[in-house]
Amino acid sequence: MSLDNRKKQVLQAIVDDYVSTSEPVGSKSLIERHNFSVSSATLRNEMAELEKLGLIEKPHTSAGRIPSDKGYREYVNSLMRMDVLSDKDMEEIKTGISDSVNQITDLIRNAANTLSKTTGYVSLALTPKLTKSYLTQLKMMMIEPGKALVVVVLSAGVVKDKIVRIPNFLTNEQIYQISNEVEKSLCGKPLDEITLITVSSAVKDTPLPDSLLNQILYEAYVTIKQADKLDVYLEGEHKLLALPEFKEMNRAKDLLGTLADDGMVAGYVRELSSNNPDDKNNQYMIRIGQEITLEGLEECSFITTTYNVGDVLSGNIGIIGPKRMEYSKVISQVDFVRKTLNDEIKKLTE
C-alpha cells in the first residue's frame, strides 16, 4: 500500500483524533485541530478516497470517519512514530517488577501487574513452556510410611513437587535408591523426551517386583509432566469496562466472558507467537480487531512480546486493549517491560 503524502497525513490525523476522543472525526474538526493548508472540502475528497481504499469508514451516512482495521494496520505498520517513555514511567515499571521477588514466577506476575497498571488495559503473561528445559535433579524422600515427596528441578530453575503414595513397607533406603537411579538416567534429558517408558527403563536392577515399581515410577512421571503446565496471569479485566467501546453491556459481557477462560486466551497467544510473521527481530507482535479470532474481541487489539528465561526458554507477555489505543505509547511500555523482565530474570537466575 503506497499512499501519497497528504493521504498519509490525513489518515494519521484521523487515527490520532479518534484515539483521543473516541468520536468519529469529520473534515471540519480535522482542519481545526491540525494545520492542514487546504480546505475542508479538499479533505472531504481525500477522505472519500481513503474510504474507497478501505482505510476508514463511516458509522452512518452523516457521521465523521473512523479508522477501519486496515486503517489501524496501516497506521501501525508505517505511520506512527515511536514514543519515548518518561523517566517516571520507566522508574515505575522497574520498581514494580522487582518488588518482593522470590522466584521467577513472582517476576512474571509482577510484570503482568505493572503492565496493566501503566497501560490501564488488561495484561497477559504466560510462563515459559518447559518442554525444552531439561531435568537437573529428581529427589524422592519419605514423608511418612506410605507417602513420599517427589521434587523435580529443571534447568530453568523451576522446581515442582508432589506428594505421592507408595507402598507402606517401602523403606527410606529403597526410595532413595530408586530415586537415585531414576535421576541418574534422566538427568540432562529435555522434558519432552521423557516418557513413561524412559522412566521405567531407568530402573532395571532393583530387587522390587515390577508392579510396585511401576506405581512409583508412574507417580514420578506424573510429577515431571506436571512441570510442563503453563501458568497464565491475566489482570485488569475490569478496566475495559470504563472504555466507551464497551458501554453496551452485551459487548462487555462477551468480552469478559471470553477473557474469563484464560486457558483459551493463553492458547491463542501462544499459537500466535509460535508461527508469527511479525516477530522477525524478536520484537513485538500486534493483532488488531478482526485479526483476532476470539469471540468478543473484535474491538480489541493484542500487543504481545516474548521474554526469555535462560537460553532456550521463552514466555509471552503483553496487553489486550481497545483497538482505539495509543499504539506507540503502549508498544514502548510493553517493550520496556519486556527488557526489564529479561534483565531481572537474568539477575535472579545467574
Added chain:
Amino acid sequence: MSLDNRKKQVLQAIVDDYVSTSEPVGSKSLIERHNFSVSSATLRNEMAELEKLGLIEKPHTSAGRIPSDKGYREYVNSLMRMDVLSDKDMEEIKTGISDSVNQITDLIRNAANTLSKTTGYVSLALTPKLTKSYLTQLKMMMIEPGKALVVVVLSAGVVKDKIVRIPNFLTNEQIYQISNEVEKSLCGKPLDEITLITVSSAVKDTPLPDSLLNQILYEAYVTIKQADKLDVYLEGEHKLLALPEFKEMNRAKDLLGTLADDGMVAGYVRELSSNNPDDKNNQYMIRIGQEITLEGLEECSFITTTYNVGDVLSGNIGIIGPKRMEYSKVISQVDFVRKTLNDEIKKLTE
C-alpha cells in the same frame, strides 16, 4: 422479631417473587401468583405494616415492594425452607471436585470452579491459613555451586520450595549438615512459633562463621514463612454482568473493580469467619447487602462456609451473588460442596 403468620407468608411470597422476577411486586400480582384467601386490599394493608417494620420498601411511590436488607435477613433466618439438591447437581459437584487432582490446592480450585458453575455466581475459595500447622521436614540440597534448593514440608501435606543463593564454596555435605540440624530442632514446631531467632539458635555447633550461616538461615526462614501465604481463587466475576442489578455500567464497574483486588476480598472473608457469630455449628455464614463493608457490593450477598484440612487447619469457600438470590438453593449447593471437599481432602491426605 415476631410476625404473625400471615405477615410471614406475605414477606416470604414477596421475597420469592422478587427473586424470580427481579421486578417490584405489587398486591395484585401477589394475589395472582399465590393463593391467598384475602383480597388485594388486605394485602396492601399488610404490606404497609411490613414496610413500617422496615422489612420491605418501595423504589418509588407508585411501585410494588422489594425486600429490604432486613427483610432478606428475616427471610434467611426464619422463613425459608431448605432445598434438597437434585441427584444431578450432586453428581456434577462430585465429579467437578475430584477431576484430575494432584494436590490439595487442585481440590480447592476445583471446588471453587464447580461452585461458580453450579450457582452461576462468583465463587471464592481461600487456602487454609497455615500458622497452626507444624513443620515436618526441611531439606536443603545443592543444585549447583552457589545455589541450593530448600524444601519445606508441613503437617497438612503442604510443600513449599525455594531456590536460594549460598556461598560458592559450601559443599554438599555442609549444606546437608546444616539442613539436618535446622530440621531436627524445628520439626514439630507450629509455623507461627518459628522466628528468625529460633531458626538461628538451631545451629550452634557448626564450624562455619556466623555471617555465612546467617545468610543461609535467613533464606531458610524466608522459605518457611512463605508457606504461610494464602492463595485466593475467585472465579466467574463476569457472570454478575448478566444480572439486572448490574445493568448500569457504573455499578458493574465498581463491583468488578472491588472484586479485582482478590486479596482484599479474601481478607474480608477471613475476618468474617474468624469472629463469626452465625457459625456456631460450623455451618454457613451469610452477609447480606449493606452488611458487607466492601465498596460496590451493596447489592450482593456472601454465603461462605469453612472446610477442614486435617485436624487444625481450615479454609473458606463460598459464593458472592446478588442479594436477590435463591438462598435456599445456593446454601445447599455451598453446603454440599463443602462436604464433598472435606471428604475428598480426607481421602487425599490419609
Added chain:
DNA sequence: AATTGGCACTCGAAGAGGTAGAGTGCTAAT
C-alpha cells in the same frame, strides 16, 4: 374489628414528535 370494593392519585416506562448540529456529497466557480 377485620376485610373488602372503589376511587383518585402517582410515577416511571415507552413511544412520538421536533429541533439542532455536525457531517456528507455534489456542483459550479476559481
Added chain:
DNA sequence: ATTAGCACTCTACCTCTTCGAGTGCCAATT
C-alpha cells in the same frame, strides 16, 4: 486541483403524552 456553497442526512437529545401497574384511603360489609 482546490474551494465555497448548498441541499441533504442522520443522530442525539429534548419534550410531551399516554399507559398501566401500583398505592393509600374511605366507606361499606361481614
